[in-house]
Amino acid sequence: MLRIIIxxxxxxxxxxxxxxxxxxxxxxxxxxxxxxxxxxxxxxNIIFIVSDGGFAAESWSRSxxxxxxxxxxxxxxxxxxxxxxxxxxxxxxxxLQISSTPTFVFYHDSILTRLKGLAHASDESRAxxxxxxxxxxMGTTRSRQMQRQLDEDSTNIxxxxxxxxxxxxxGREADSLDYFYWLFDHNELxxxxxxxxxxxxxxxxDEIENPEMSFRAMLIWFINGPRDTLGLYKEKKSNxxxxxxxxxxxxxxxxxxxxxxxxxxxxxxxxxxxxxxALEARRDNNSATERDLFILKVLTAEGEEWQQLGKEYQxxxx
Numbered sequence: 001m002l003r004i005i006i007x008x009x010x011x012x013x014x015x016x017x018x019x020x021x022x023x024x025x026x027x028x029x030x031x032x033x034x035x036x037x038x039x040x041x042x043x044x045n046i047i048f049i050v051s052d053g054g055f056a057a058e059s060w061s062r063s064x065x066x067x068x069x070x071x072x073x074x075x076x077x078x079x080x081x082x083x084x085x086x087x088x089x090x091x092x093x094x095x096l097q098i099s100s101t102p103t104f105v106f107y108h109d110s111i112l113t114r115l116k117g118l119a120h121a122s123d124e125s126r127a128x129x130x131x132x133x134x135x136x137x138m139g140t141t142r143s144r145q146m147q148r149q150l151d152e153d154s155t156n157i158x159x160x161x162x163x164x165x166x167x168x169x170x171g172r173e174a175d176s177l178d179y180f181y182w183l184f185d186h187n188e189l190x191x192x193x194x195x196x197x198x199x200x201x202x203x204x205x206d207e208i209e210n211p212e213m214s215f216r217a218m219l220i221w222f223i224n225g226p227r228d229t230l231g232l233y234k235e236k237k238s239n240x241x242x243x244x245x246x247x248x249x250x251x252x253x254x255x256x257x258x259x260x261x262x263x264x265x266x267x268x269x270x271x272x273x274x275x276x277x278a279l280e281a282r283r284d285n286n287s288a289t290e291r292d293l294f295i296l297k298v299l300t301a302e303g304e305e306w307q308q309l310g311k312e313y314q315x316x317x318x
Contacts, residue, residue, distance in 0.1 A: 020049070020083030021051070021055075021057060021060035021083070022057060022060070022061070023060050023061065023063065023065050023066040024065075024066050024068070024071045025049075025065045025066065025070070025071045025074055025081045026049075026081050026082070026083055027080045027081050027082060029080060029082050030082060030084075030088070031048065031082050031084045031088070031089050031092060033082075034046050034048075034080045034082040037080055038080065044078065044108060044137070045077070045078070045079045045080070045106065045107065045108055045136070045137060046079070046080045046081075046082060046106075046107045047074075047079055047080070047081045047082070047104055047105065047106055047107070047133075048082055048083075048084055048092075048096070048104070048105040048107060049065070049081065049082070049083045049084070049102060049104055050084055050085070050093065050096060050098050050101055050102060050103045050104070050105060051083070051085055051101045051102040051103075052085050052086050052101050053085075053101075055102065055118055059118060060118070062120055062121060063118050063119060063120060063121060064119045064120065064121045064122075064125045064126060064129050065081075065118075066121065067121035067126055069126060070121070070126050070129060070130065073130055073133070074133070077133060077134075077137060079133070079137075086098075096111070099171070099264070100116055100171075102116075102117070102118050103115070103116050103171065104116075106132075106133070106136040108136075108139070112136050112139070112141070113132070113136050113141045113143075113170055114170055114171050115129075115132060115169050115170060115171070116168075116169060116170070116171045117169070141166075141170065142166050143163060143166045143167050143170055143172070143175075146159060146162060146163040146166060147163065150163060150179075154182075155189060157183070157189065157190070157193040160179060160182070160183070163176075163179055164176050164179055164180055167179065173264060173268065174264050174267035174268045174270075174271060177226065177268050177271045177272075178271045178274075180222075181271055181272070181274075181275045184219065184222075184223075184275055184295055185275060185278050185279070187219075187289075187291050187292065187295060188289070188291070191212075191215050191291070194215060194218070195211055195215075198211070210316070213313065213316045214316045214318075216291070216294060216313060216316070217313040217316035217317050217318075219294075219295060219298060220298050220309060220310075220313055220317075221317065223295070223298045223299060224298075226268065226272060227248075227272070227299070230248070230252070230265065230268055230269050230272065231248045231251070231252075232248040232249055232252055232269070232272065232299075233248050233302060233306075234247050234248060234249075234302050234303075235247075235248075249276075249300065252269045252272070252273055253273055255269060255270075256269070256270050256273045272299070275299070276296065276299050276300070279292050279293075279295060279296040279299070280296065283296060297309070
């Protein structure tokens with residue numbers, strides 16, 4: 001099976017906790033006190049650790065935020081680290097638009113960047129977190145640096161996947177989806193990359209029997225998830241409120257055309273509408289490849305047509 005690994009951090013939320021975790025990185029200030037310190041003594045940067053529980057004390061103690069070398073780097077950098085949860089700072093919690101916890105928000109004169117998920121202490125996590133902090137102190141982020149590199153060479157697929165991981169770490173899921181679906185719009189490049197990766201993975205073994213079918217099965221998998229999550233299918237029956245079944249794609253296209261894209265979910269929908277329209281334009285001017293038309297079919301198939309796709313490619317879902 002062709003393998004593309006995208007690390008998406010999934011974190012759970014729980015009930016609010018009364019006290020911050022016992023970790024060495026905390027500066028001992030509440031959020032209000034941290035702002036006062038910034039105002040009077042002039043530290044340039046604050047990191048808010050936003051959590052509503054859900055992680056045991058042991059998880060925090062083993063995390064990068066309790067790692068002595070990392071904590072020392074924070075102190076030398078003059079960064080205040082303050083803890084907050086939904087109950088301690090409800091207004092700021094709402095402003096930050098926290099979708100999952102823990103989230104780590106880097107604040108200068110405004111919110112500059114954020115990370116999601118609790119990483120265990122290791123050489124790798126220490127290096128990546130220090131790189132994140134040092135970039136933020138310079139007024140940028142690792143993802144922006146990668147984006148500039150990718151602007152110069154959009155065909156660098158390895159860099160694109162590194163950027164996808166970084167955008168997800170920063171909680172920028174819609175931006176990540178946009179960069180990912182660029183690969184579907186340039187699917188021959190994507191196919192050759194996955195083929196090369198598979199050959200490296202299978203060195204000394206037999207080559208995959210039908211790489212095109214396996215590649216297409218992977219495309220189905222990557223499209224079905226967002227379609228399902230974002231409601232881009234027709235409903236099978238009327239809603240309990242008595243309205244007729246909604247057409248997910250019609251709703252999505254209307255949302256984009258009426259310029260009502262506001263939330264992160266709306267932005268993800270916009271990415272998929274953009275991909276669909278690019279493929280439809282190619283189809284209409286007779287420049288679409290067979291694989292372009294296949295991707296368009298996966299994007300729009302409903303009912304029996306969708307079920308048939310699943311049956312046809314079931315042997316290749318590995």
